[in-house]
Amino acid sequence: MRVPLTSLSEGQEAVVVEITFGGPSSSTGFWGGFRRRLGWGWRGKGGPGCGAVKRLADLGILPGAKIKVVRKAPLGGPIEVEVHGSRFMIGRGLASKIIVET
Amino acid sequence: MKYASIPARGIRGGHAEPDLRIALAGQANVGKSVIFNQLTGLHQHIANWPGTTVDKAEGTLYYKGLIMKVIDLPGIYSLTHLSIEEKISRSYIARERPDVVVNVVDATALERHLIFTLQLLELERPLILVLNMMDLAEKYGIEIDVDVLREELGVPVVTTIATRGRGVAQILDAAIELHRTGYSPKKIRYGKEVEERVERLEAALGEIDLPYPRRWIALKLLEKDEEIWGLVGEKNPRVIELASELITELESIHGHDSLIIIANERACIASQIARRCIRIVKPRKPTLGDRFDEIATHPILGYILAAIIFAGLFSIVFGVGGIIAELSEEYLSEIMRDAWVRILGINPISEVGWSAIESILFLLGLAIPYILPLYFLTFLLENWGYLARVSFLMDSLMHKAGVHGKAVIPMLLGFGCNVPACLAARIMDTWRERIITILMTTLVPCSAVTVVVMGLVGRYFGVSWVIGLYLLTLLIAFILGSIASRILPGVPVELIMEMPSYKVPSIKTILTMTWIRLREYLEIAAPLIIAMGALVKVLEISGLLDLISSTLSPITSSWLGLPKETGVLLIFGILRKELILTTLAALLGTIDFSQALTPNQMITLSIVTILYIPCAATISVLLKETGTKTTLVITLAEISLAILIGGIASKLLLTIGIS
Numbered sequence: 206m207r208v209p210l211t212s213l214s215e216g217q218e219a220v221v222v223e224i225t226f227g228g229p230s231s232s233t234g235f236w237g238g239f240r241r242r243l244g245w246g247w248r249g250k251g252g253p254g255c256g257a258v259k260r261l262a263d264l265g266i267l268p269g270a271k272i273k274v275v276r277k278a279p280l281g282g283p284i285e286v287e288v289h290g291s292r293f294m295i296g297r298g299l300a301s302k303i304i305v306e307t
Numbered sequence: 308m309k310y311a312s313i314p315a316r317g318i319r320g321g322h323a324e325p326d327l328r329i330a331l332a333g334q335a336n337v338g339k340s341v342i343f344n345q346l347t348g349l350h351q352h353i354a355n356w357p358g359t360t361v362d363k364a365e366g367t368l369y370y371k372g373l374i375m376k377v378i379d380l381p382g383i384y385s386l387t388h389l390s391i392e393e394k395i396s397r398s399y400i401a402r403e404r405p406d407v408v409v410n411v412v413d414a415t416a417l418e419r420h421l422i423f424t425l426q427l428l429e430l431e432r433p434l435i436l437v438l439n440m441m442d443l444a445e446k447y448g449i450e451i452d453v454d455v456l457r458e459e460l461g462v463p464v465v466t467t468i469a470t471r472g473r474g475v476a477q478i479l480d481a482a483i484e485l486h487r488t489g490y491s492p493k494k495i496r497y498g499k500e501v502e503e504r505v506e507r508l509e510a511a512l513g514e515i516d517l518p519y520p521r522r523w524i525a526l527k528l529l530e531k532d533e534e535i536w537g538l539v540g541e542k543n544p545r546v547i548e549l550a551s552e553l554i555t556e557l558e559s560i561h562g563h564d565s566l567i568i569i570a571n572e573r574a575c576i577a578s579q580i581a582r583r584c585i586r587i588v589k590p591r592k593p594t595l596g597d598r599f600d601e602i603a604t605h606p607i608l609g610y611i612l613a614a615i616i617f618a619g620l621f622s623i624v625f626g627v628g629g630i631i632a633e634l635s636e637e638y639l640s641e642i643m644r645d646a647w648v649r650i651l652g653i654n655p656i657s658e659v660g661w662s663a664i665e666s667i668l669f670l671l672g673l674a675i676p677y678i679l680p681l682y683f684l685t686f687l688l689e690n691w692g693y694l695a696r697v698s699f700l701m702d703s704l705m706h707k708a709g710v711h712g713k714a715v716i717p718m719l720l721g722f723g724c725n726v727p728a729c730l731a732a733r734i735m736d737t738w739r740e741r742i743i744t745i746l747m748t749t750l751v752p753c754s755a756v757t758v759v760v761m762g763l764v765g766r767y768f769g770v771s772w773v774i775g776l777y778l779l780t781l782l783i784a785f786i787l788g789s790i791a792s793r794i795l796p797g798v799p800v801e802l803i804m805e806m807p808s809y810k811v812p813s814i815k816t817i818l819t820m821t822w823i824r825l826r827e828y829l830e831i832a833a834p835l836i837i838a839m840g841a842l843v844k845v846l847e848i849s850g851l852l853d854l855i856s857s858t859l860s861p862i863t864s865s866w867l868g869l870p871k872e873t874g875v876l877l878i879f880g881i882l883r884k885e886l887i888l889t890t891l892a893a894l895l896g897t898i899d900f901s902q903a904l905t906p907n908q909m910i911t912l913s914i915v916t917i918l919y920i921p922c923a924a925t926i927s928v929l930l931k932e933t934g935t936k937t938t939l940v941i942t943l944a945e946i947s948l949a950i951l952i953g954g955i956a957s958k959l960l961l962t963i964g965i966s
Contacts, residue, residue: 224567257800257801258566258567259566259570260803262566262567262571264419265418265422267570267571267574268563268571269571270574275806276604278604278606278699278700278702279606279700280606280703281703282699282700282701282702282703282712283699283702283802285806289416290416290419290449291413291415291419291805292806292808293804293805293806294695294699294802294803294804294805294806295801295802295803296702296706296711296801296802296803297702298801299802
């Protein structure tokens, strides 16, 4: 079954299938307009989350990797995972974009 | 396995040309800085990399008749993703061409670290692989066949337990040997589809004038590396066109992003190598650290533990600090003042001079009793591995302010002193996150502010009012952080952080780091503090202070409802916040403030004190870390905020009957 990493329970293991991204645009809405009027562009190019995919890849969190949820932080906090014997914490929002196969 | 303790002790190499230049590279939490400190001791120099606030740590040492220069490259995750640290590291390796690159890895997570090692190998500089934390690996039942690893990679491999100094000298031996005999690493081969395209790109690149190896450039083009796309695009736009075509081909074959394809193949290679040289001799049993983590990250107990640990930290800092500070203030300051007056007499010039000296004394009186233990204990917690757990617990709360869990560390330090706290904001990954964190940190009431608030509100209303005021301040900090995160350009970065295993801290490393940071603190803060001290004295003697004070009176008296002398207090308070209380006492001639201030005024003055401006030392750090413009914005914003909130509070208090 394909589910986001966030829906695994503590201690459960799965295999990463894909990492999905399509973040919201940052120049829309009230504050986005404010930002545009101030002439503040992007610092750094690439879409939202683009850097995060790379960073996850560097940690070995790639399609095909075995991933285990060690624990979840309270109040929608980050998820601690174990991949290739090392442990990381990943923000909940980011973790919800990691799709795994159980 | 045989270890030898390190015989090398750094001696200052002066300005002599080094015989060997060594660069330490590795990911975060591998003990790289421990190794750096073991190698160079106090003979190190910390500056910033040009145009950044990233630390550039260099040291010189003398070993077996050779002068060696060691540079500690910033801790990074990879050479593909472009954070500032990564850009610095790879461009240093490619452009400065160190004689040897020492790649420090965590032996307990070799497979993951090998991914980074493979990327370093692609930069084609002589490389030594250092397997650190061998003691932990043994404890976890991980056996690594060093000979197989050496064979697989074609590079020298050294094993170390850096916290105990074991194997550190062997790194130097290996470096000398490697420099002497030359270097023959294995070529890392990707799958057929990738290799074909790398070759085509290499051919198209020809003799392009860039400091990086050609094969590496070709790979980075396929990985859509922005910096390399830009660099190549300027010189040869046709290659970029070809690269885009090849990427499209690759992606249609594999059905993944080209970046993922290459990362995946690299991870496979790393995993194959790891499988050949790692043997798990016993399954990993839950360690003491794992059991401790059950508490440290527990949804209820975790917060209680964090509260206890930080309450303990601050009571040590303030307890120890208070005793030392009192002694030095009573004796040292008075003795020096007497001597000063005896030599120079009492005249305006000697007064201005004395106030500059007083500023230095104050700075030392803050640095040695308070900042030193604060740094020491924080580094202790960090080295042990605990701080990461606090980030884990606080992440969701920090998200309310648009930053992630790491920002909690600078904010907590802020309760001690804003200066080290703002410097600690460097742990944030991006410029955006750093600015938000610094903004929030400057609002955290530091120990000096606490002196004022306790002396007014705490003394006459009780501690619960102080706690109330602090919660209000933190709420304001979070609201401002959240506004800043909406205004500032860029996208929020989510927390991705290693959960390090608990380690026995290396006291030597912690002491070195404390000393280096303390020195940095004095260097940054001293000039502005001394200048401001003298300036305020000049204003006072010339009578301008009263003029400024009466100019400010529409704000201080009419809007905030404070006594007319408040302007003077607030100007002194810029030097250091606790001067607000001492100056007030001096003006009144008594420390019973209730005679001169109404309850309403006490609370309003406390609020204004908390919010109105970062102190001179903090402004110095802001200037260094964020630049003039941002410093100005933050300072002005906080002054307006103090006036606004102070005035509203004063009126509100009136309506509930506190006049």
